[in-house]
Amino acid sequence: MGMTAAGGSTDLTAILLTEEQIAARVATLAEQLAQDYQGKCPLLIGVLKGSIVFLADLIRKMGIPLEIDLICVSSYGCNAQSSGRISLLKDVAADLTGRHVVLVEDIIDSGLTVAWLLETLRERQPASLAVVCLLNKPDRREVDVPINYTGFEIPDEFVVGYGLDFAEQYRYLPHVAVLRSQVP
Ligand code: PRP
Numbered sequence: 001m002g003m004t005a006a007g008g009s010t011d012l013t014a015i016l017l018t019e020e021q022i023a024a025r026v027a028t029l030a031e032q033l034a035q036d037y038q039g040k041c042p043l044l045i046g047v048l049k050g051s052i053v054f055l056a057d058l059i060r061k062m063g064i065p066l067e068i069d070l071i072c073v074s075s076y077g078c079n080a081q082s083s084g085r086i087s088l089l090k091d092v093a094a095d096l097t098g099r100h101v102v103l104v105e106d107i108i109d110s111g112l113t114v115a116w117l118l119e120t121l122r123e124r125q126p127a128s129l130a131v132v133c134l135l136n137k138p139d140r141r142e143v144d145v146p147i148n149y150t151g152f153e154i155p156d157e158f159v160v161g162y163g164l165d166f167a168e169q170y171r172y173l174p175h176v177a178v179l180r181s182q183v184p
Contacts, residue, residue, distance in 0.1 A: 017176040030061030048072035050106035053163035096124040105133040110142040
């Protein structure tokens with residue numbers, strides 16, 4: 001039991017994905033990526049902050065030479081109608097020209113963040129640009145985005161854990177849980 005930003009109490013209800021389920025799926029995704037990127041030394045770019053847990057587990061299961069980098073974009077807030085409000089807070093250090101780039105996301109919701117990132121990174125002329133996401137919420141999509149590798153399709157519930165937060169809390173949970181407010 002915790003407190004919401006508004007002062008109401010919250011409860012972590014059902015575990016949606018256990019630690020074991022996540023580990024098994026991450027291993028499968030890593031195997032697919034390793035096959036597809038063998039000999040290409042891919043650059044995996046994690047989108048801060050949510051993706052770091054997924055990125056850390058994924059790269060340790062891939063077993064091929066690769067590089068990592070990190071990028072951070074501003075959150076557009078709940079009322080944004082377009083990706084026009086997104087901006088870069090922290091850029092990658094690597095030169096993407098001619099690289100095989102894989103964008104690593106924890107969750108794709110409206111799709112606005114990934115759409116903006118793909119457009120922005122494509123201008124840097126990578127040899128290829130793919131997206132891997134752990135969680136996909138297709139019910140919430142506002143813009144079509146190509147997702148090359150998906151961990152799980154999940155229903156439209158507010159989920160936390162395994163990197164995902166609510167007001168910066170719960171990122172440390174080893175599983176993914178559904179968060180429900182209990183408004184008094
Ligand atoms: C989450 C997630 C994606 C984005 C997905 O990040 O990591 O980047 O939202 O939403 P979208 O598909 O609707 O654009 P968030 O802004 O919560 O930041 P965080 O990763 O630092 O928690």
